[in-house]
Amino acid sequence: MKPSIPKGTRDFGAAETAKRNYIFNTIREVYALYGFAQIETPALENLSTLMGKYGEEGDKLLFKVLNSGDFLSKVSAEELSERNTLHLAAKVCEKGLRYDLTVPFARYVVQHREELQMPFRRYQIQPVWRADRPQKGRYREFYQCDADIVGSNSLLNEVELVQIIDEVFSRFGIRVSIKINNRKILAGIAEMVGAADRLTDITVAIDKLDKIGLHAVCDELRAAGLTEDAISRLQPVINLSGTNAEKLATMRQVLADSEAGLLGIGEVEAVLRHVEAAAPRNAIDFDLTLARGLNYYTGCIFEVKALDVQIGSITGGGRYDNLTGIFGLPGLSGVGISFGADRIYDVLTQLDLFPQAAVQGTRLLFLNFGEREATACLAMARQTRAAGIATEVYPDSVKMKKQMSYANAQGIPYVALVGEQELAEGRIALKDMQSGEQQSLTIEEAISAIKNDKDTP
Amino acid sequence: MKPSIPKGTRDFGAAETAKRNYIFNTIREVYALYGFAQIETPALENLSTLMGKYGEEGDKLLFKVLNSGDFLSKVSAEELSERNTLHLAAKVCEKGLRYDLTVPFARYVVQHREELQMPFRRYQIQPVWRADRPQKGRYREFYQCDADIVGSNSLLNEVELVQIIDEVFSRFGIRVSIKINNRKILAGIAEMVGAADRLTDITVAIDKLDKIGLHAVCDELRAAGLTEDAISRLQPVINLSGTNAEKLATMRQVLADSEAGLLGIGEVEAVLRHVEAAAPRNAIDFDLTLARGLNYYTGCIFEVKALDVQIGSITGGGRYDNLTGIFGLPGLSGVGISFGADRIYDVLTQLDLFPQAAVQGTRLLFLNFGEREATACLAMARQTRAAGIATEVYPDSVKMKKQMSYANAQGIPYVALVGEQELAEGRIALKDMQSGEQQSLTIEEAISAIKNDKDTP
Numbered sequence: 004m005k006p007s008i009p010k011g012t013r014d015f016g017a018a019e020t021a022k023r024n025y026i027f028n029t030i031r032e033v034y035a036l037y038g039f040a041q042i043e044t045p046a047l048e049n050l051s052t053l054m055g056k057y058g059e060e061g062d063k064l065l066f067k068v069l070n071s072g073d074f075l076s077k078v079s080a081e082e083l084s085e086r087n088t089l090h091l092a093a094k095v096c097e098k099g100l101r102y103d104l105t106v107p108f109a110r111y112v113v114q115h116r117e118e119l120q121m122p123f124r125r126y127q128i129q130p131v132w133r134a135d136r137p138q139k140g141r142y143r144e145f146y147q148c149d150a151d152i153v154g155s156n157s158l159l160n161e162v163e164l165v166q167i168i169d170e171v172f173s174r175f176g177i178r179v180s181i182k183i184n185n186r187k188i189l190a191g192i193a194e195m196v197g198a199a200d201r202l203t204d205i206t207v208a209i210d211k212l213d214k215i216g217l218h219a220v221c222d223e224l225r226a227a228g229l230t231e232d233a234i235s236r237l238q239p240v241i242n243l244s245g246t247n248a249e250k251l252a253t254m255r256q257v258l259a260d261s262e263a264g265l266l267g268i269g270e271v272e273a274v275l276r277h278v279e280a281a282a283p284r285n286a287i288d289f290d291l292t293l294a295r296g297l298n299y300y301t302g303c304i305f306e307v308k309a310l311d312v313q314i315g316s317i318t319g320g321g322r323y324d325n326l327t328g329i330f331g332l333p334g335l336s337g338v339g340i341s342f343g344a345d346r347i348y349d350v351l352t353q354l355d356l357f358p359q360a361a362v363q364g365t366r367l368l369f370l371n372f373g374e375r376e377a378t379a380c381l382a383m384a385r386q387t388r389a390a391g392i393a394t395e396v397y398p399d400s401v402k403m404k405k406q407m408s409y410a411n412a413q414g415i416p417y418v419a420l421v422g423e424q425e426l427a428e429g430r431i432a433l434k435d436m437q438s439g440e441q442q443s444l445t446i447e448e449a450i451s452a453i454k455n456d457k458d459t460p
Numbered sequence: 461m462k463p464s465i466p467k468g469t470r471d472f473g474a475a476e477t478a479k480r481n482y483i484f485n486t487i488r489e490v491y492a493l494y495g496f497a498q499i500e501t502p503a504l505e506n507l508s509t510l511m512g513k514y515g516e517e518g519d520k521l522l523f524k525v526l527n528s529g530d531f532l533s534k535v536s537a538e539e540l541s542e543r544n545t546l547h548l549a550a551k552v553c554e555k556g557l558r559y560d561l562t563v564p565f566a567r568y569v570v571q572h573r574e575e576l577q578m579p580f581r582r583y584q585i586q587p588v589w590r591a592d593r594p595q596k597g598r599y600r601e602f603y604q605c606d607a608d609i610v611g612s613n614s615l616l617n618e619v620e621l622v623q624i625i626d627e628v629f630s631r632f633g634i635r636v637s638i639k640i641n642n643r644k645i646l647a648g649i650a651e652m653v654g655a656a657d658r659l660t661d662i663t664v665a666i667d668k669l670d671k672i673g674l675h676a677v678c679d680e681l682r683a684a685g686l687t688e689d690a691i692s693r694l695q696p697v698i699n700l701s702g703t704n705a706e707k708l709a710t711m712r713q714v715l716a717d718s719e720a721g722l723l724g725i726g727e728v729e730a731v732l733r734h735v736e737a738a739a740p741r742n743a744i745d746f747d748l749t750l751a752r753g754l755n756y757y758t759g760c761i762f763e764v765k766a767l768d769v770q771i772g773s774i775t776g777g778g779r780y781d782n783l784t785g786i787f788g789l790p791g792l793s794g795v796g797i798s799f800g801a802d803r804i805y806d807v808l809t810q811l812d813l814f815p816q817a818a819v820q821g822t823r824l825l826f827l828n829f830g831e832r833e834a835t836a837c838l839a840m841a842r843q844t845r846a847a848g849i850a851t852e853v854y855p856d857s858v859k860m861k862k863q864m865s866y867a868n869a870q871g872i873p874y875v876a877l878v879g880e881q882e883l884a885e886g887r888i889a890l891k892d893m894q895s896g897e898q899q900s901l902t903i904e905e906a907i908s909a910i911k912n913d914k915d916t917p
Binding site for chain 2: 009012036038051052069080086088132134162281364365368378
């Protein structure tokens with residue numbers, strides 16, 4: 004029986020891993036340029052840290068790790084016979100796999116607050132686990148790439164996060180729309196229609212405008228208990244159009260009586276003013292239908308859509324005002340973003356944007372014509388490697404056809420043939436596998452030729 | 461109550477993560493230069509893949525993940541009341557966390573054999589989990605850094621792995637002894653003393669020579685059932701000394717009647733001949749007391765000791781002939797090595813060898829003197845970042861003393877002060893935090909000054 008891996012998990016082969024590393028490294032480099040420091044937290048967290056942080060549904064989606072040793076020692080016969088799985092799981096499992104990077108980050112900030120300098124800027128690129136039903140594009144183990152700043156209320160943080168998004172997608176060559184909205188504007192709208200306690204329902208409904216259309220959104224608002232009057236007052240808001248400045252001006256009038264609303268508009272205006280002064284390469288769009296599902300956001304929120312591929316949001320984020328409060332450290336404001344590596348992978352694949360040099364493995368293969376030749380090749384491989392050229396020496400002296408087909412299958416662009424004659428002449432025959440051309444060169448000449456190839460990293 | 465993380469796991473802050481990345485990246489770069497391609501396998505494996513692969517003790521040390529949903533649905537009342545934890549764990553858990561990278565690699569090779577080119581060279585740098593009792597230097601979650609080649613019997617693979625070890629530790633600046641032995645030599649010795657079935661006992665006992673001394677080793681051999689005659693015939697072997705060539709010559713005589721033994725000696729000689737021809741920077745020592753605990757090794761085995769720090773082996777490896785056999789693909793020989801990242805971290809720390817440039821975070825901080833100045837700083841930060849300088853703009857316009865103490869605590873080497881006067885002159889005041897010197901420069905001059913600092917990456 005062929006071995007397999009759990010549903011919803013993946014093996015990444017050489018080509019996929021190289022492409023994924025290109026994505027992670029690009030994000031990493033930009034984060035570092037903006038002064039974010041990388042941290043890492045353990046995959047295993049105490050369940051007391053994770054439970055209750057993602058809602059009831061989230062608790063069920065946590066992977067729980069069975070206590071080692073006699074995990075039943077604290078479970079009574081009665082408890083066993085009751086078969087209450089939630090209760091029993093809590094008794095036999097103390098640890099779980101992290102569900103996202105946000106809660107471990109909040110836990111980290113509180114646990115290490117004495118050592119940390121505020122504002123604290125960190126990034127984190129690590130896998131997370133969710134016992135979700137696996138389906139296309141949804142995995143049980145996947146990476147998140149988060150950057151957050153906590154301990155600063157300044158909107159400059161929002162500005163820099165938008166600049167990071169702009170820079171990362173410019174480096175990828177993916178054209179995007181960076182959408183921005185503000186939870187305070189949404190709160191102002193709820194206030195205005197006399198349904199301040201219905202904020203979640205309203206944002207969730209507005210969030211669906213693209214997908215289900217105006218009519219269905221109104222139906223949802225009705226179902227959520229909004230009056231016809233409120234719904235009709237919401238119409239101009241839902242149908243808002245024009246440039247950022249036009250939309251913001253309209254909203255400023257609509258929300259003239261809402262303190263929160265005006266505050267939110269001011270925040271979006273300030274962020275846009277700074278971002279636009281720096282000539283971003285991608286469009287920044289004020290989008291009132293952007294709500295984002297997570298309820299902990301309290302200020303600006305962001306989302307990124309690829310312009311040339313039909314796919315959901317590929318990056319998101321926003322400001323939250325009390326993330327560390329759940330661990331006993333209230334009053335610390337933060338703002339963060341998260342790049343969706345799997346979706347970015349799909350976009351880069353569909354648009355054929357992975358640069359050859361970034362995903363290039365071995366550049367040069369020395370064929371093996373026997374013990375004596377191989378010894379000479381090992382010495383030359385030392386030189387090519389010292390020059391930074393990823394090099395292999397075929398380890399076995401098998402038929403040349405087999406060795407060549409290995410080079411072909413691996414996509415190795417250069418093959419060096421060093422037989423008796425080359426050995427005597429102190430030269431190598433360098434074959435360009437793409438053109439089929441073969442040249443007799445010294446090892447130094449071969450190194451130059453390969454280094455000058457534009458695809459050599 | 462302060463939140464915490466599970467025993468045996470660790471948070472890595474900014475400085476530690478930077479240092480760990482330096483270690484991983486160095487190993488990664490060398491692996492890639494030798495044509496190894498990175499792959500990644502999931503943290504979660506089916507328990508059917510993991511169980512029975514690490515001995516009875518290993519099975520107990522596997523972290524098992526509770527099935528989601530009604531995990532008791534297939535457990536009868538009788539089974540519950542029996543409280544057989546091993547049996548119940550198998551019923552309520554299908555998945556576990558990987559225990560090492562070797563078994564997942566073997567699983568990967570078998571599962572993907574149709575897509576793979578042989579010889580298959582891969583490296584893998586990922587965490588593993590073990591429910592070991594945590595103690596100093598032993599963690600429940602830690603990284604392994606493995607490289608293996610399967611599908612080739614050639615000793616050139618051993619040669620290249622030794623060269624990789626030599627190169628990696630040269631790059632680190634750690635002086636090491638690379639120890640080499642061969643399981644066939646050990647088998648030959650067992651044969652010679654008429655105790656071929658006692659190979660494990662003999663190698664385990666010889667392995668302890670350094671720790672417990674000759675006398676205790678002989679006691680252990682006695683306890684293992686070896687005759688006095690056998691033990692006395694082992695003496696010259698255990699007491700072997702001299703250069704590699706002398707030791708090998710002695711062993712060639714001692715093992716003159718053992719086919720396996722002579723084969724092993726020939727293998728070590730061939731590897732040493734090739735490695736030494738390439739002028740390694742570290743000593744390669746034939747060491748008969750090297751046995752390595754894992755029973756799956758069948759040919760050459762390696763271990764690396766740091767010369768200037770008292771610490772256990774910091775790298776190990778060897779050839780195994782049937783790793784994939786457990787998953788139904790017999791006859792595939794392989795050879796691999798694994799760098800011990802945690803111990804290497806300790807050695808680099810003790811010898812103060814982490815290069816400043818590799819662990820450097822933010823290089824330049826723009827202080828924040830208010831809205832107008834900050835706007836100008838954001839624009840200049842775009843320039844410094846475009847020049848590759850990791851830059852922060854302090855987000856809040858708070859007291860200068862607070863901003864400066866942030867720069868100090870974070871170890872940021874340059875601070876830019878842009879006040880009203882600098883703004884008017886189009887210059888910045890660049891302060892070197894180490895020397896305390898302050899210069900009035902244009903932004904272009906500041907960029908040059910920082911780029912010319914030898915610690916700037």
